[in-house]
Amino acid sequence: MRRARRTLAATVTLAVASSMLTGCFEEASPHDAVRDFLVGWQTEDYDLAAGRTDGDLATVRKALSDAKLELDAASFRFKITKIDMTGEESKADFHAEVDLGENNPLWKYDGVLPLHLVDGSWKVRWSPSVLHPQLKEGQRFAVDTEPTARQPVVDRAGDPLQSDTVLYVAGVYPAKLGDNAEEVVAQLSKETGYAQDRLLSRVRSSPPDKFVPLVTFGRSRYQAIQTKLEAIAGIKIEQQEQPVNPDAPRQIVGTVSALTPETEQKLGGPQRAGDSVGKSGLQQAYQDYLTGSTQTKVITLDLKTGRQVAQLEEWPGRQNVSVKTTIDRATQAAAEQAVADTETSALVAVHRDTGEILAVGTKGLHQERDALAGKFPAGTAFSIVAADALLKEGVSPKQRLACPQERTVGGAKFVHVGQPTGVTTSATFQENFAKGCVTALASLARRVTADRLTASAKAFGMEQPWRLPLKSFSGTLPSLSSDADKAKAIAGQNVEVSPLSMALVAATVASGTWRPPVLVTEPKSPDPAAEPVPAIQPPPVAMDxxxxxxxxxxxxxxxxxxxxxxxxxxxxxxxxxxxxxxSWFVGWQGDVAIAVLAKNYDAGAVAGSFFAGLGNPS
Structure with missing residues (x-):
């Protein structure tokens, strides 16, 4: 689709430019011949172009058509730069731009059209050099590409977070196909679903003695189609090892697949067989960094020997790089073990002093959609944030508060589960905070302003537009227009958070400063293929x-x-x-802050298992 749009745009551009130029020359000038030849070449109206030359019509038509195939070009675009005329001889200079595929630079060069009068009409003097000044008889164009292997996603120590797996690449040696290229490609297209014309263009645009990868398969797909592939004469299979098998945290690292007809159409060039495509997680978010771009050369070949004669242009391609994360293997292993006995849980661990995500462990939940980006009721875990506001308002940790089973604040009813009916206990604010007495905490709504609660929430990162390459959720706090609203907020009943946002809350108290989360440290700049992210991270916020x-x-x-x-x-x-x-556990030990969310399981027990497995107390 991208190729079609580019071609149409180029056609319109030249048509408009040509109509403007036409009025600048008299009828007897060579301009009309130059214009018709270039317009015909650009729009693939090869009859129009050939008719404006002195060459054999069939020969010119074939040369122009072959040039497009040999370059595997999406489109041509031309601009007349100068026309000189001396008697019955003329020369037209033109500028060419050839689209070799999306993500590759345009091939730009300057050409010359020699013209002369033939029976009173201006004709382009035909020779292969009309197509390019360095192209001669007995030669053709070719495009030589060198794709680079996919780079890995690595942990904070630089070790890969995925292992190699074998991909199977079906391709051909063009020189060995002889006159059977179209038949071989037609059979491969039928079995794989790849567009026949695209496969054929790749074969014809490549050096004849070089292996041309056409279609890539994972193991299961290859095994299902292996017999049919082996039945196609001329098809060769090469095995490639690529780092595509994710280690924990698997959903954060993400999965990779071989290029398919659907992904190829979506991505456009220069992705070719042998390339891999990130389908989720960081593999998808950093696809452009991990794969880079293909090294490409435009060359001319001798038709008889198939050897390179000249190099017309070269693009080294964008260097691909590994993506370095903040994931720590030991911490990740402890997180995986801690959630193993649960049915539904998520644990996010961050470094208390940097906000770097050390581990994301889940059971029955998705690591990105739930642990990083999930929207869950905060419950009394939000009392950490509320306590910041209440302490600033002068509420003492030693103040005694009643903890009845039920309490109504501003018309909103609160129930402390586990408290016997009719029993009211009294304890300090600190003690009620520790045991999560909803009724006692809600009673403090009148001791704090809505602005103070909102300010504390923002200071702890809620609703902050932090920059992360994967989907994430920083939390939401509603408008607090009444005592009931404030009481619900203190009890976390109208507040939504993610395990990541609550791990950062724990890190804020542990370190004394809120910092935005960090998952990738290199490359420094966000990948253009990642989720839309703010240009600037929110600044750190220090606690009182x-x-x-x-x-x-x-x-x-x-x-x-x-x-x-x-x-x-x-x-x-x-x-x-x-x-x-x-249930939630939000807290820290040493320099590791965590948030645990568990369903029908004690989140504190998960946290205890994690800290025990971490083995790094302080």
Whole structure:
């Protein structure tokens, strides 16, 4: 589709330019011949072009048609730059732009059309040099390409996050096909679904003694079609190893497939057989970086020997590079093990001082769609953010609060699950925070303004447009227009968050500064193929030191004596409910901050297993 649009646009451009130029010359000038020849060549009206030459019509038509095939060109575009005339001789200079395929530069060159009068009409003096000044009799164009192997996605230590797998590439040696190229290509097209004309163009545009990859298969697809491929005379199979088998976190790394007719049509050139295409995760988001672009040369070949005569142009292609992530293998292994016994859970671990994502482990959830970009009720885990606002408003951690089974605030009803009917206990704000007493926390709604709650939420990263190459969700807080709204927010009932956003909340308290998440450190600039992202990351936001000290103490109490404190070393955090089935643990140990979301399972137990498996207490 891209090729068709380019060709049409080029045709219109020359037609308009030609009509304008026509009025600048008298009828007896050579301009009409030059114009008709170039328009005919550009629009593939080879009869029009050939009729404006002194050559054999069939020979000229074939030469122009072959040039398009030999270059595997999407389109030609020409501009007349100068016409000189001396008596019955004339010379026209023109500028050519040949589209060799999307993502490749245009091949630009300057050509010359010699003309002379034949029976009173101007004719282009035909020779192969009309097509290009360096093309001579007995020669043809060819395009020599060298695709580069796909680079890997790597962890923070530079080790690949995927293993090699074998791809099967069906191709041909053009010189060995003789006159059977069209038949061979027709059979391959029938069995694979690739467009016959595109396959044939690749064969005819390539050096005859070089293997031309045409179609790539994964193992299962190849095994299903192997017998049919082997029955096509002239088809050869080469095996290629490419780093496409993802390691954990598999859905973050993403999957890769061989090029298919559908993906080829979508992507356009210069992707060719042997190339691989990222289908998800970072493999898809950084497709252009990982694959780079094909090294391309336009050359001329001797028709008899098939040897290269001259190189007309060369493009080295864009260098492909590996994508370095912040994933830490040991942390990822601990996350995978921690969620293994659950049915539905997600664990995101980040470095407390940098916001770098160290691990994403899930069971029954998707690592990108749920762990990074999921929208879940925050529940009382949001009380960490609310506590920041309340402490700034002067609420003391030692203030005593009643914790009844039920309480109504501003017309909104709150129920503390697990509290016996008719029983009201009294405890400090710190203690109610630690055990997640919804009714006690909601009662503080009148002690904090809506603006203060909203400001704290934003300071902890909520609704911030951070820059991440994969889909993610920073959280949302509704407009707080009443005490009921504020109470619901403190209890996390009208707040949505993702496990990633809550891991960053834990990191904020642990380090004293909120920082946006980081998943990829190299390349430095976002990939143009990635999700749309802001041009600038939001800046870090430092906590009030006194508030942080108080909140750290509250979160130490929140983790003490719970399953989260399963290993050695101090753990800080809170275990919170988010409805009858979902629970959160948000906290940290040492320099690793985490958020765990679990369904019908104790999120604190998952956190405890993770910290024990990490084996790095402090």
């Amino acid at each position: 030191p006194k508030v942080r000290a108080a909140l750290t103490a509250m979160m130490r109490v929140g983790a003490a004596g719970t399953p989260a404190q399963g290993g050695k070393g101090k753990v800080y955090g809170v275990t919170a409910s988010a409805g009858s089935e979902q």
